[in-house]
Amino acid sequence: MRVGQWVNDLAIGVRLAIGGGRSAMVRLALGTIGVAVAVVALLGAASTTTVLEDSQQRRTADELVTTRTDGQRPAGLYGWTDKGSFRGEEVVVTYLYATAAGDHPLPPGTDRLPGPGEVVLSPALARLLDSPQGELLRPRFTGKRVGELPKVVLGEPTSLKAYVGADASLVDPSTSAERVERFGVAQGPGGGGGERPPQLMLLALLGAVVLLLPVFTFVATTARIAGAQRDRRLSALRLVGSDSRQVHRIAAAESLVSAVAGLVVGTAAFLVVRELIEGVELFGTSFYASDLTPDLLGASLVVLAVPAVSLLATLAALRRTIVEPLGVVRQGKPVRRRVWWRLLLVAAGVGLMVAAGSMDPDNTDSTTVVVLGSALLLIGVPVMLPWLVERVSGRIRGGAPSWQLAIRRLQLDSGTSARVVGGIAVVLTGAIALLTVLTVVADQARAEAPGSPSSTLLASVDAKVLDDVLARLATTPAVGEVRATRLVEAYPAGSGQSSPDSVLVADCAVITRLTTTRECTDGQAFAVAGTVLRPGSPAEFRHSRGDRSDFEVVGTWTVPDRLDQTELAPPASGTAAGSGPASSSRATIIATPGAIPDLPADVGATVQAQVDRPTADQLEQIRNAFAAHPWQTFVYPGGPFERIVEQQSMGALQDALYTGSTVTLLVAGLSLLVLAFEQIQERRKPLAMLVASGVGLGVLARSLLWQVAVPIVLGVAVAVLTGLGMATLVLRMLDLPLTVDWPSVAALSGGAALVTLAVTAMTLPFLRGVTKVTSLRAE
Amino acid sequence: MSIGHSLLGLLRQEPRHGYDLKRAYDDHFGQGRVLPYGQVYATLSRLLKNGLIEESGVRPGNGPDRKRYAITADGVTDVDQWLGRPEKPELYLQSTLYSKVVIALMAGLDASEVVDTQRAAHLRSMRELTARKREGDLADKLICDHALFHLDADLRWLELTEARLADLGKLVRP
Amino acid sequence: MTGALLEAKGVVKAFGPTAALAGADLAIGAGEVVAVMGPSGSGKSTLLHCLAGIIAPDSGTVTYDGRDLGGMADVPRSALRRTEFGFVFQFGQLVPELTCVENVALPLRLDGRRRRKAEAQAREWLVRLEVEELADKRPGEVSGGQGQRVAIARALVSGPRVIFADEPTGALDSFTGERVMDLMTQAVRDTGAAVVLVTHEARVAAYADREVVVRDGRTREVALA
Numbered sequence A: 001m002r003v004g005q006w007v008n009d010l011a012i013g014v015r016l017a018i019g020g021g022r023s024a025m026v027r028l029a030l031g032t033i034g035v036a037v038a039v040v041a042l043l044g045a046a047s048t049t050t051v052l053e054d055s056q057q058r059r060t061a062d063e064l065v066t067t068r069t070d071g072q073r074p075a076g077l078y079g080w081t082d083k084g085s086f087r088g089e090e091v092v093v094t095y096l097y098a099t100a101a102g103d104h105p106l107p108p109g110t111d112r113l114p115g116p117g118e119v120v121l122s123p124a125l126a127r128l129l130d131s132p133q134g135e136l137l138r139p140r141f142t143g144k145r146v147g148e149l150p151k152v153v154l155g156e157p158t159s160l161k162a163y164v165g166a167d168a169s170l171v172d173p174s175t176s177a178e179r180v181e182r183f184g185v186a187q188g189p190g191g192g193g194g195e196r197p198p199q200l201m202l203l204a205l206l207g208a209v210v211l212l213l214p215v216f217t218f219v220a221t222t223a224r225i226a227g228a229q230r231d232r233r234l235s236a237l238r239l240v241g242s243d244s245r246q247v248h249r250i251a252a253a254e255s256l257v258s259a260v261a262g263l264v265v266g267t268a269a270f271l272v273v274r275e276l277i278e279g280v281e282l283f284g285t286s287f288y289a290s291d292l293t294p295d296l297l298g299a300s301l302v303v304l305a306v307p308a309v310s311l312l313a314t315l316a317a318l319r320r321t322i323v324e325p326l327g328v329v330r331q332g333k334p335v336r337r338r339v340w341w342r343l344l345l346v347a348a349g350v351g352l353m354v355a356a357g358s359m360d361p362d363n364t365d366s367t368t369v370v371v372l373g374s375a376l377l378l379i380g381v382p383v384m385l386p387w388l389v390e391r392v393s394g395r396i397r398g399g400a401p402s403w404q405l406a407i408r409r410l411q412l413d414s415g416t417s418a419r420v421v422g423g424i425a426v427v428l429t430g431a432i433a434l435l436t437v438l439t440v441v442a443d444q445a446r447a448e449a450p451g452s453p454s455s456t457l458l459a460s461v462d463a464k465v466l467d468d469v470l471a472r473l474a475t476t477p478a479v480g481e482v483r484a485t486r487l488v489e490a491y492p493a494g495s496g497q498s499s500p501d502s503v504l505v506a507d508c509a510v511i512t513r514l515t516t517t518r519e520c521t522d523g524q525a526f527a528v529a530g531t532v533l534r535p536g537s538p539a540e541f542r543h544s545r546g547d548r549s550d551f552e553v554v555g556t557w558t559v560p561d562r563l564d565q566t567e568l569a570p571p572a573s574g575t576a577a578g579s580g581p582a583s584s585s586r587a588t589i590i591a592t593p594g595a596i597p598d599l600p601a602d603v604g605a606t607v608q609a610q611v612d613r614p615t616a617d618q619l620e621q622i623r624n625a626f627a628a629h630p631w632q633t634f635v636y637p638g639g640p641f642e643r644i645v646e647q648q649s650m651g652a653l654q655d656a657l658y659t660g661s662t663v664t665l666l667v668a669g670l671s672l673l674v675l676a677f678e679q680i681q682e683r684r685k686p687l688a689m690l691v692a693s694g695v696g697l698g699v700l701a702r703s704l705l706w707q708v709a710v711p712i713v714l715g716v717a718v719a720v721l722t723g724l725g726m727a728t729l730v731l732r733m734l735d736l737p738l739t740v741d742w743p744s745v746a747a748l749s750g751g752a753a754l755v756t757l758a759v760t761a762m763t764l765p766f767l768r769g770v771t772k773v774t775s776l777r778a779e
Numbered sequence B: 001m002s003i004g005h006s007l008l009g010l011l012r013q014e015p016r017h018g019y020d021l022k023r024a025y026d027d028h029f030g031q032g033r034v035l036p037y038g039q040v041y042a043t044l045s046r047l048l049k050n051g052l053i054e055e056s057g058v059r060p061g062n063g064p065d066r067k068r069y070a071i072t073a074d075g076v077t078d079v080d081q082w083l084g085r086p087e088k089p090e091l092y093l094q095s096t097l098y099s100k101v102v103i104a105l106m107a108g109l110d111a112s113e114v115v116d117t118q119r120a121a122h123l124r125s126m127r128e129l130t131a132r133k134r135e136g137d138l139a140d141k142l143i144c145d146h147a148l149f150h151l152d153a154d155l156r157w158l159e160l161t162e163a164r165l166a167d168l169g170k171l172v173r174p
Numbered sequence C: 001m002t003g004a005l006l007e008a009k010g011v012v013k014a015f016g017p018t019a020a021l022a023g024a025d026l027a028i029g030a031g032e033v034v035a036v037m038g039p040s041g042s043g044k045s046t047l048l049h050c051l052a053g054i055i056a057p058d059s060g061t062v063t064y065d066g067r068d069l070g071g072m073a074d075v076p077r078s079a080l081r082r083t084e085f086g087f088v089f090q091f092g093q094l095v096p097e098l099t100c101v102e103n104v105a106l107p108l109r110l111d112g113r114r115r116r117k118a119e120a121q122a123r124e125w126l127v128r129l130e131v132e133e134l135a136d137k138r139p140g141e142v143s144g145g146q147g148q149r150v151a152i153a154r155a156l157v158s159g160p161r162v163i164f165a166d167e168p169t170g171a172l173d174s175f176t177g178e179r180v181m182d183l184m185t186q187a188v189r190d191t192g193a194a195v196v197l198v199t200h201e202a203r204v205a206a207y208a209d210r211e212v213v214v215r216d217g218r219t220r221e222v223a224l225a
């Protein structure tokens, strides 16, 4: 009997949700769409770990697992991976050479390696090379294309990646190539994603809170679609004798219908969307459809949380408007909102953030506290807004008819508008907070970057190709002065464990600029400080095999008879002379090439080139100057390529945030649209009445606009204040000063306002349809 | 109401014997009172004299009521003219009800009591009329409606008067 | 009056500063039709709501069948509305999402009756009220008078002992209103239900066995000699 009654009640609820005529169908459709949009967003979010793990796994699936082969180069497959860039996009190229045909490891998903002069490209790289945009990249991939890289080694559909068949020079001891044992995830530091610094973790968590809250806000708001109508409907049920618990069951069943429908539609839409967006690049990220697979935990959370939130929101709404039988005849005065618990929430958020400020920022506890605090603050926005809108609109009087209509409507029911705007305000708040924190953190990182604001390019170049590289650089635009130096340690011959002299080898043109010496001829050598080596004494070059005592002599040198004393010139500002692997500051002896004829071939050269404000194209041309000898040169990141370095650390997070907030803003905009439709739908009779009695559509449209604009203005104000406040608190915790990027804040706020305007504009045709006089006829 | 026109109207439908005529009149217009035979025949002879009706046949036998009457063309014109002429709206300015209320007021009595008592009386009549409507035929319904609406009008006037007086009292007293 | 089915004694009800009822008494016997009359705003509807246990009086008592409605919890009070009472308001009491027959079947379904059985019973009532052709239409698609007949069918479907009618003809023209009143009084006579008929129209009140006048929140009954 009890169970039967329950089933009966639920059946009535389901019946009320479906097949209730046109307006009920519209309501169900809006609710379903609303939940579906949220489900798509949530399933996307639940796929994050899969995306990250899978793409990370593919990205590292073909890493070179190598063994060190100091000096000797036994037969086998040799390889070296260069992580360069093209116009800020990472281009990962693996150079491979097998010294003998036969058994050697293969990267996953491939059945052969490119031979010398052959290349295997990722589809995106092949496309780029074939397009006009790829013109400057073509010199780097001159080989014959013999295949395409399989998905299993590509992090993203748009990954730029290639295997290039190298020649025997790859195996030269002077190159960085190593013997490849197998392809797979490399061990140790540098392999895998590595630990993210706590600062970034904090930002990432904050980002997740910012992005997911509006979605849940939206689900909750969707559950309140057509609230007034529902209250009246439930009142009618009360009148004919359903008790209050029965009404709750009926309302719950009703809201579950759209939640479940939304879940189904949303899941279907998600499956379609992920096929559609495969390979579409969004803020530097793209996905394979298979990456967008929610993990089991995430998916079950979505399946459970969406109906649960919807249900809770419905029951909460019922609690506020006690459904009484008389709702049929009288529209009760709205209950005045109370402020204390709202303030309590915000105060708790602020309190937690302040408390976290005095904790150790590297501590995970403090991270938890910050995330909790900011979550509370963020929830505070949609929570405070209805109260604020109620208070503010309650104080406004008079004005034009459209204004008056809007304000009076707000006074009667500000909740719907405020809730709608609340979703947008949360996104805005979070975006402003994160933007501010990110800007400051990024500025800080830039300020701390070594050699900044350098425009000195630094590269290591194999001695054999040095002349060619220098010749190429000489004709490359935007390249100014170029210095090539080689640094080698020279030990007193047969001295055992003695310490060496650092010998810097450079031609006279460089020496005269590097030191105070003005007179220089080839064959001369100079002493910078006290030297270990005596002039005229024999010296040797060594290859260390482990510790100092275990070495192999790879060359000998007789120190010139004369070592003129000289001093290093103070480094000109704006150069990287004081740092870098070939730092001249370490040198104790400076020699011209003529003074040190038998330098071992594997002593590489360091090339420093002054680059004068290069354009993006010129940057690529500079890279191309080195690209003729890919494995014999290495261009250090930084200097003119600095932006790329920065992008790779901050960028990933920023990209994720932009992707997320775009999606979330989309969701919020959609929710706004859904609720705007719903508001018109719910009030179609009085609206039709007004039009029938001669009120212009323009007045109604303006009143609709005001009705959203007033909460939006308040919402933006609250969002800017809260966002900056949150940023201040987070920055205080990171011990960084607050600087506000006002143009971006203005742009964000303007964007939110624009979304509102656009949504209002989109509802106008609907308004016109609804206000046809036929709408007057309805129970 | 003119008996002559009513009888003419009944004859406009079909020729009738005097007795049938009286019965029809009582049914439709009698309102509980019957028309005396004398008055029927007096009216009929006046109509005959004026040429508005004629005798259209005699029933065989020897009863007092063997004559059948039919309407003449003049008679039809006369009835039609009567129907087309609006009645002068009756102004109940001198009704007893009005007098009573005014007097009650002048005597300083509670007007609402007068109204309530009168309403009770009116409603009693209206209840009877409503009950009669339930059993009666169309003509009954029409006549009852007529009476009900008049009684309703009385009551509305009474209630309005009372409301006006309450308003007036509010103005005068404080 | 002893043995009254439904009785209000000294009922007082105020909404904020407005005193809607200031000591109203009313007793209704089984099967009796009582008109509650009075000017607009005098407290007629409030009295009806108190009698039906929809709102609780500030003071005074309402007893139904010897039970005090004021002391009753929500669940039994709701059950009472479902099984013993029926409601006909001026408009708006039908659920717009449900078809007419579903609306009529609603009290039965809320009482746990199976859908098919409840709707069969509802259809019978629609036939009695001569609106069977509206069964599968929604309230939005029928006229005011038809909607009221559906509402009466719903009020009667569970075999109630008291019908509460608040201005049931208020939105109807004289003729339609009369049809509705005829059908309603006919139906209650057949089922023996009592009716509390709130109206300000004398012609509607004339369907009642007696009338009670509410004035400024107080009831007054006039006994004629």
Ligand SMILES: Nc1ncnc2c1ncn2[C@@H]1O[C@H](COP(=O)(O)OP(=O)(O)O)[C@@H](O)[C@H]1O
Binding pocket: A330, C015, C016, C018, C019, C020, C038, C039, C040, C041, C042, C043, C044, C045, C046, C047
């Ligand atoms: N829910 C309510 N809130 C505030 N005032 C009310 C409410 N219900 C009734 N009233 C007031 O109580 C008085 C009596 O109302 P009501 O019983 O509806 O009168 P009636 O039905 O006789 O027209 C009126 O002044 C009305 O404004």
Ligand SMILES: [Mg+2]
Binding pocket: C044, C045, C046, C166
């Ligand atoms: Mg009322």
